Amino acid sequence: MSRRRTVFRAIRIIGLSVALAAPVAVSFTTPSTVGAATFINSAAPPIWNGQISQIGVWRPSLGTWWTVSAGSQQWGINGDVPVPADYDFDGKTDLAVWRPSTGVWFALDSSTGRTTSRTKQWGTAGDVPVPGDYDADGKVDFAVWRPSTGEWFTRDSSTGYTTGRTQQWGTAGDVPVPGMYDGDGQTDFATWRPSTGMWSIIDSTTGYKHGVRSGARGDVPILFYDCYRKFLVTWRPTTGFWTFTDLQGAYAGGRNWGFSGDVPVTGNFTGSSCIN
Ligand SMILES: [Ca+2]
Numbered sequence: 332m333s334r335r336r337t338v339f340r341a342i343r344i345i346g347l348s349v350a351l352a353a354p355v356a357v358s359f360t361t362p363s364t365v366g367a368a369t370f371i372n373s374a375a376p377p378i379w380n381g382q383i384s385q386i387g388v389w390r391p392s393l394g395t396w397w398t399v400s401a402g403s404q405q406w407g408i409n410g411d412v413p414v415p416a417d418y419d420f421d422g423k424t425d426l427a428v429w430r431p432s433t434g435v436w437f438a439l440d441s442s443t444g445r446t447t448s449r450t451k452q453w454g455t456a457g458d459v460p461v462p463g464d465y466d467a468d469g470k471v472d473f474a475v476w477r478p479s480t481g482e483w484f485t486r487d488s489s490t491g492y493t494t495g496r497t498q499q500w501g502t503a504g505d506v507p508v509p510g511m512y513d514g515d516g517q518t519d520f521a522t523w524r525p526s527t528g529m530w531s532i533i534d535s536t537t538g539y540k541h542g543v544r545s546g547a548r549g550d551v552p553i554l555f556y557d558c559y560r561k562f563l564v565t566w567r568p569t570t571g572f573w574t575f576t577d578l579q580g581a582y583a584g585g586r587n588w589g590f591s592g593d594v595p596v597t598g599n600f601t602g603s604s605c606i607n
Pocket residue numbers: 416417418419420421422423424425440441442
């Protein structure tokens with residue numbers, strides 16, 4: 332058994348004693364009010380490693396996820412922060428939340444049809460969870476950003492989550508938006524500033540720092556991958572509208588999904604490949 336599996340097995344045993352509602356199917360009304368929306372053409376030439384995003388929202392009041400591509404499911408409770416990523420390494424994004432009061436991550440395994448879950452403690456109250464692949468081994472790492480100092484703290488998959496890295500980037504008031512901006516397979520540290528709409532990015536390959544403006548105060552920033560293209564997304568709670576811009580800040584499309592109070596999420600919930 333690999334070290335990683337050993338770690339996760341241990342984690343799994345510990346975590347489920349914490350009261351997280353068992354995943355249940357819920358009836359729902361679609362969160363979208365959409366009409367015909369201009370949407371990204373996913374058939375366009377495929378960004379990096381064949382990664383594809385699908386959009387969704389997580390509704391805190393219900394703990395329910397609604398994804399465009401993979402239906403709905405309850406996972407998490409009010410007060411949690413959604414942290415979708417592929418924690419069981421099967422190529423599909425897992426529904427997952429981070430609980431600020433305890434710093435515990437709860438991930439629902441896509442590899443077992445969402446019948447099992449795993450947990451990990453990393454971070455403390457006041458932190459912002461920022462999962463990503465900071466050590467570039469193809470597996471997600473646990474990470475948090477601390478607004479008071481602007482520091483990022485990771486626990487890397489390549490060391491069995493025993494060690495990680497620290498990076499200062501951003502200041503209080505910013506929103507962390509880590510992602511694969513430069514396409515080298517390593518998550519780049521990045522922040523978005525509500526007062527200016529500025530995305531500030533450090534490319535992991537070169538250390539080059541650069542910025543682009545997209546979005547306005549009140550928006551929620553998030554990254555979206557469409558095979559070989561990447562988009563800066565700003566989701567507007569008042570309208571539920573997703574605005575997609577390219578890495579130069581040019582408008583590339585948009586659509587509605589979700590309502591005020593929801594939290595936008597992206598991920599490859601179905602495990603789609605660019606080859607299809
Ligand atoms: Ca998965």
